[in-house]
Amino acid sequence: MTRVTDRIRTPSRVSRPGGRRGRANQQQLLWWSGLLIVPVIWQLYSMVADSTLIVGPIEVAEAAVEMAVDGELLQAAGQSGLVFLTGIAAGTAVGLAIGILVGRFRTMDVMLDPYISALFATPLVAVVPILIVALGFGFGAKVVIVAMFAFFPVAINTAAGVRGIPREFDELARSFCSSELQAWRDILVPGALPYIVTGLRLAVGRSLIAVVVAEFSTAVTGLGFLILRYSRRFDMAESLVPVVLLMLTGFVFYTLLKRVEARLAPWILRTSE
Amino acid sequence: MANVDIKDLSKHFGSLGVFDDINLHVDDNEFVSILGPSGCGKTTLLRIVAGIEDTTAGSVIVAGEESRKPRPDTALVFQNFRLLPWRTVEDNVAYGLRLRGRSKAEARSLAQPYVMMVGLAGREKKYPYQLSGGMQQRVGLARALAVQPDILLMDEPFGALDAQTRELMQDELLRIWSADRKTVMFVTHSIDEAIVLSDRVVVMQSDPGRIVEHIPVPFDRPRDAAAMRADPRFTTLRAEMWALLRQEPLSSDMTHRATGE
């Protein structure tokens, strides 16, 4: 298993002397205008389009305020958030442990790697209806589904990170009478941390999908259920509120973890120079 | 008691013999260098004493106990430093202390005197990549000293440094060692380094790896490395060791070249 990322890395360009600051400002300007273009076009389109089904961001915002005041948005977000956090925590914990075992011990690698790699490429959503039949409609079933989605990228990246740690640190640890668990704490986890964060970032994206799929399939609680209920009534503004909330959540987590990735390992960036 | 007793020690990697029946005694508070060409098994010997390499036959007795695993009363300094790249200087020095159950804050404050001792005060928060090779090995040395071992095992600790830095580090080690005179086993392939630092130099030859001579270094302590190098006794010792290393069969062509000059 090698590290999985969602994209190849773009190395930071060597900036040419002169005009560096000016270019950075220009980039910022373009970036922010790009961010604004989407809602603006959406709003204009909704005003031109001759359909009550096409609602603009302003209507969605109004609906959001209404639903927030009502308390129903908060309640649904709380339900989804709890499933999301519990599931991702469980999936990450198991993924970390399995990833370290696979990365550290050759036997574990030989035994488990084929299964983990194959299952990672499997469209896991296909299993969701079966899991719901088996585990029911409750909180536990949803957590299991989310954890399953979060597990794979964390496990695969942790294993790749641990495998990349030079064996000589093993000797260092042994010469200082370190126990196996202390070596995990001092060497394996920090050494693999940049990889683990990449895994976590991928896990966040997949877990959000899992939450929504689980809530669509069980249809009793959460943001997914709100989307279903309102879209079935053709209340488009109300049905888009949770969608936008999910978008924001995904984007915020993604951006944050991307920042962490970049800041986490100054020593790696330096040694590659 | 902090002595090392190596008895009839043999080491083979598969069918490849490194050395057979090595016997060596290192006394309390003695600084012993093991000098030899590459391939004579000097590093392997040290690694066995450190407990990170298995033996094939024979035994190592450290402080009166037969020893096969790493012990808390010995500490190893590696040739390639092996600092944890994700830890700052102080946390690298505190590594061994943390492993002995100290809290992070406690370990840091216990490590502080050793950071000072190796001359890295003010650089506690730097990461290894921000340090030069010499400074990195100072951290490696402080990390070993911080666990207050009775026996210090050093595996060509200055081998990766440039010549100037190397001499500076030797001075530094002399100064630090004279404070509490721990038992030291110091592996090197540099004759000068062995003489400057040790009470006794154990000369090894390769193929098969064996000890050929024990040469005491009669200089008084505290020593001044520069003065030592100017001393005629230094030149004599140096020549004596050179002669022993020259008999080395594998480096025969080097000998020809040396004598041809």
Place this chain on the structure above:
Amino acid sequence: MRFGFAAFVLALWYFIALTLGGLFLAPPHVIVSRLGQSIASGEFMQYLGPTAFILAVGAGLGVAVGVPFGLLIGRIRPLYWVTEAPINIFYTTPLVALIPFLLVIVGFNYQSKIVIVFLFTVLPVVINTASGVRTVDHDLVELSRSFCAKEWTVWRDVIVPGSLPAIMTGLRIGLIHALVGAVLADFYAGASGFGYLIILYSNRFDITGALGPVFVLAAAGAAVAALLKTAQRRLSPWQGEQ
């Protein structure tokens, strides 16, 4: 060792299936024989067809749009910066949340299924292609410029071959996403296709029946990943092992 463990997994599988009952697992040979029956009766093909169709059209469109668009925004710097935020936002959105909305706007039909598969495919393709173009060594572009190369020759000689590995990565991720999109489209957007077959059997508590299509999908995912890995190595031999 590997085979020993595989035997252990199989044994564990039988053990769980036979002791915990058929609620979420069935013995492999039963699943296979059910799959055989399903193929023999024509049911398998009847449900496979629509999914294959939406996959082919949706993913095909996704690649056909994604690669050129990615090349373009990768090469033209201002365009890259304008599109970065919206592309990332849609990329990090759980697209599945948009499905009910799409169904209302596009309709409960094949078009919406194709749109879903398209959306799942296009984003990773665009993102990887663009960052591939941006990683192409700028010195090489300057080199060909110094030989008075025209823009299109620069593309042919430097940019496209240079970004090919990244494009292949994008295709691999995009096609795996397409598979997920197709299953979700079958789940929620109309009573047809492989995904619907899974729902159909699950709702009847017939886990053995439902597991057959799941395994076919798993095999498809693994095959897509393996195939494109090989293609990537073939197409860019200069890259070495990654």
